[in-house]
Amino acid sequence: MSILVVGSIALDTVETPRGKVNDSPGGSALYFSAAASFFAPVNVVGVVGEDFDFSWIEFLKQRQVDLKGLKVEKGATFRWGGRYHSDMNQRDTLFTYLNVFEKFNPDIPENYRNCEYIFLANIDPELQLNVLNSVENPTLTVLDTMNFWISGKREALDEVISRVDVLILNDEEIRELTGIRHVHVAARELLKRGPKVLVVKKGEHGAVMVSQDDYFFAPAYPVEEVVDPTGAGDSFAGGFVGYLARQKQLNSTAFRKAVIYGTTIASFNVESFSFERLKNLQPQEIDQRVERLREMTRF
C-alpha cells in the first residue's frame, strides 16, 4: 500500500551540545519519508527553492520514495535555525525564513490521489483540509500538528481533527488541546472529537496510544548519545505509518507494533544530524532494537 505525505522541506541550521550543521536537509516531509521508506512506497508533496540540491536526497529515490510531487519554485528553500539547550529537551528557534514555503499550497498530483495512507505533516490546518478534500477514500489518515496552530488556527484545526483517523501529538500539545493534564484522561476526551486512535509522544518517557478499546504504554529506547533531536517526531510518524501501510489488517496488534517501529526509527534518527543515521540504517538494525524494546518491558 502506498503513502502520501504532505509537509515541509527545509534547510536546517542546527546547533546542539554535540555539534553544529548549516543548511542541512530536513523538514517534516523528508524526515517522515526517510523513516517510512523502510516499509512502503512513499509519495511526497512539498516545495523547494532553486537552491535545493536533489543529490542530497538521492538515497530516498533508491528506497521507493517518489519525489515527483516536489515542486521547485523560484526563490530560496524554507530555512530554519535552532539551538538546543544542554538537556536537548528544549530548543530556541533562532530564525525562520519561509521563502518559497510561504505560498505553499499543496497540489496533489492525479496519480497520488488514490494513496491508501495519508500523513498530514505539521502545516497550516487549512492546507491540511485541502489535502483531505483532494484524496480519494483513503484507508487511514494520520495528522500531526503543533502548538502554533492549536492557538492560532483552532477552528480549521478542529475540523481537520474531526476528519482524521489518527492524531499524533506530544504531551504538551494534548494538554493545550484539551486543558486536561493527565494524558490518558485527555486522550479519552480527544477521542470524542473524531479520531479513532491517539498517539501521545512523551520523549524519554515513551509513548502512549489510546483508542476506544485499547490502551498501550510504549517504552522509549534509551539512546546512548542524542546528537540532534530534530525530526524525531516526523521519523516516529514515518515508522508508525510505514509499518501500518505494510499490514494486511489494521487491528490493535498492528497499531501497537506501529508505535514500537515509530519509536525505534526515531531513536536512530536522533543519533545524527539530518538524515545521516537513517541513510545508512539497515533493516536488521531496526529489528534488533524492536527486540530490545520487547525485552525491556517483559515481566
Next chain:
Amino acid sequence: MSILVVGSIALDTVETPRGKVNDSPGGSALYFSAAASFFAPVNVVGVVGEDFDFSWIEFLKQRQVDLKGLKVEKGATFRWGGRYHSDMNQRDTLFTYLNVFEKFNPDIPENYRNCEYIFLANIDPELQLNVLNSVENPTLTVLDTMNFWISGKREALDEVISRVDVLILNDEEIRELTGIRHVHVAARELLKRGPKVLVVKKGEHGAVMVSQDDYFFAPAYPVEEVVDPTGAGDSFAGGFVGYLARQKQLNSTAFRKAVIYGTTIASFNVESFSFERLKNLQPQEIDQRVERLREMTRF
C-alpha cells in the same frame, strides 16, 4: 522472610482537588507497611505521641505487621499539612510540626535485628546509618531519601548510598544527585556509587529500573481518579520490597515483577485519602491490575 522498616508515622492534614482530611494517619513507615503487608511479615520502628490512637491502624496488626517497635513518647505525634495543586503533581507544604519525631533515634529491638529485608524510609541519613549498623547481615537493604537530605546532609547520604543494595528515587532526585538529566545515564552513574539496583519513579510516566545487567521500563497504571497522591512513593516501596521478600531467588525477573507490584499497590493507594483503599484492598484486585499492566505493554 521478614521485613524491617524504619521511618515516620504522621498525622496528615491534606487538601486535594478531591477533598480534605484532618489529622489522618500516614507517614512513610505506615504507608510502606500497609503495602508490604500483602506479601510478607513487617516489623515497624518509629515513634508516635500520646495522641496517637492505635485503633486507626488495627488493620495492620491483622496483616502480619508487628507494631511493637513503635514507641509512644510524651508529646504530640508528628504532623504534616499539605495542599496539592489542581494537577496533583505539585504540592505546597502548609506546615510541619515534628513534635516527638524531632528527637527520633531509631532503637532497633533485638528480635528485629535479623530481619532479612530492610527498608530505610525517608529520614535523616545519619539515622539511616545507625539502622544499617544495628542490623545483622540482611539479604537486601533498600533506601529512600528526598531532596531535603540531598542538599542538606550530602556526606552522610553518600555513605548510606554506598552501603545499600537498592536505591529508590524519583526523577527529580536522581537529577539532583547526579547533575545528569537523562535518567538512564544518571542511573548508570549512580550504580558506580554502591547500589546494585536503581529504581526511578516517574509518576504517570511509570518507572525505570537499572542494574549492571538489566534495564526495565515499567508502565504507570492509568488511575481513573487520583484522590490523594500522599504515600504513593512509600506504598510503591512497600509493594516492591514486599514482593521481593516473598521470592526464593532475587534474580532480574523477581526485581522486574517487584517494580510492577510496587506500581500496582501505589496505584490503589492514591485512590483514597490515608489508608482507606489499602485497608479494603483484596489480593485478587492486585493480581488483576498486574495482569492489566502486562496487557498494556504487550506487542
